[in-house]
Amino acid sequence: MIARHVAPAVALCALAASSAHAHGGRLQTQHVIVEDGRVTSIATFGLLARDAPDAPFRWTCQESIPDAVAGIATPGVVIGERVLLAGNFGIVRGERRGCAWSRDDATRDRFVPDVVRAPDGAVLAVTGDGGRENHVMRSDDGGLSFAPVGAPLPEGLLADRLRVAGSRIYVVGTTREAGSIALRGAIARSDDAGATWRELDLGALEDDERVVRGLEIEPGDPDVLFVVVQGAEHDRLVRTTDGGETWAEIVTLAALPGPIERPFALAHGLGGDVFFGNTGTGLSVLRASGAIDPVDEGVSVACLARDGASMWMCGDGLLDGFALARFALDAPYAREPALRFDEIERRACESEVDCLCDAWWSDFRIEAELDGGITSCDAGAAPPPRGGGCACSVPASARGSWPLALGGMVNIALLALRRAKRAC
Structure with a gap:
């Protein structure tokens, strides 16, 4: 097991920085989706979309998106010009330009914490309401309609993240200890595309660890899954290599105290490298050898997304000087800003x-x-x-x-x- 605690490199700077927040939260890009050369970013202040490398990013304000919560960027997927966003009251559909928003009937008034694109092109979502039967939902028509898949999730599992690799599906969240009010990390695994489920155990959580999120499945190996467990001021990255039977801690990162949905970023690079980070300790890489190397301790990482031989990164537009940046994976690290706030098109x-x-x-x-x-x-x-x-x-x-x-x-x-x- 590899474990270490990393102190926040920019904590004092981040806490000292302040500005007016009419939107109710810090301006931050938290998700980036790259498809056919087009870039879409889901931010705490709305959507950003760019159609070509030399085109500006167009902004859609959060106030125009149904049920959007100020200061929170929910997970989403992009299919052509269609955007699907997870939400507190079901999935909402719109266009990358921020138009024609509608609600999905099958998930209406259900808490949907996550929506993902499966390798076969389908769209999967998961419901996570307490006291109700929850399901993985599937769409085979580009997100225009959803239907429950197979059996319901194990009773009591409060889903937070969904990850898919072929017929293997993981739903990660929390549940209650039997006869107790204590929460514990929980994971449900399906090996038959959701027809049946088996509940596994992530182990007991510390007193302040109330959020458990699945992050990424190892490409080509559905038995390997990275999960982050979040406490009040730390992020604990753990990994399973046997489909969730056992877990090993990789690293504990100090984290800035933050609102609901505090971001943590992780994405696979080249040659077995796994890049990860948060807004308090910067960017690091887990090597195939098991060594952890700091890459950029001065950046507030909120998301990572691989695009061929390069990696996209969400940064803090105020502290880092960029909202989105890229860096090459086959060359020495050098981030190249791709979007600054003053480049967003009105x-x-x-x-x-x-x-x-x-x-x-x-x-x-x-x-x-x-x-x-x-x-x-x-x-x-x-x-x-x-x-x-x-x-x-x-x-x-x-x-x-x-x-x-x-x-x-x-x-x-x-x-x-x-x-x-x-x-x-």
Whole structure:
């Protein structure tokens, strides 16, 4: 077993940095999806989409996305121009440009903590409501419809993450100790694409370890899975090499105290290397030999995603000077910023969603500590005709700042209730 504790390299700097947060949380990219040269990033302040390497990133504000919770970036997948986001009240579908949002009927009003793309092209999601029967859900039509797969998950398992490799499916989360209020890490494994499930054990959690997330399956070996266990101020990375029968600790990283959904990043590189990190201790790599080498201790890593012979990385746009960066895997480490906040394209006021997001543009710029001299659309201007811009429909009650701010507060309260319900 390899284990060590790493102190946060940028903790004091990160805690000292502050700015106004009209969106209710720190501006941070937390997921990046690369497909056919197009880049989509799910952030705590909405969606960012780029269609070509020389094109700007277009911003869709979080206020235009149904049920989006201020300061939280939920997992999602991209299929062509369609975006699917996990959510507190089911999966929501939209376009990469932030248009035509709709709810999935099969998961409506269900807590969906994760949605992933399977190797065969299907989309899988998992429900995680306390006191209800939970299922893995599958879509074979690009996320347009979902249906339960096979047997329900083991009773009491509160799912948090879903990972898939062929017919092997892992659902990782927490459950209660029998006859106790104590939580323990739990994992359910299916070897027949969800038809049947076997519950395994991740072992007892420390008193403050309340979050367990599956991160990544080893390419080509479904018996190898990395999982992170999160405490109040630490992230403990563990691994199984026998399908969840036994676990070994790889490393414990000091972590900055953070909100719900504190990010932890992990992705496989070349030659057996596994890159990982969090926002408190920077980027490290686990070598095939078992050695752990620091790579970039000064960066606030919130996500990693491999793209051929390069790796994408989410950073802190304020502390790191970039929101997204890339580095080559077949050359000495040198990160190349791919997106800074001042490179995000402002939406032209051509549709209701465009104008809605434009109304938040100045707030976004202030939060990003930029002085762009930006002015919004005329506050008294009539909504543009349908068919302009991305031609989305936004309810009249969602226009303007104070209803959205109130909605964000309500969403946070609902999220807290949903999380509390899951812990009961």
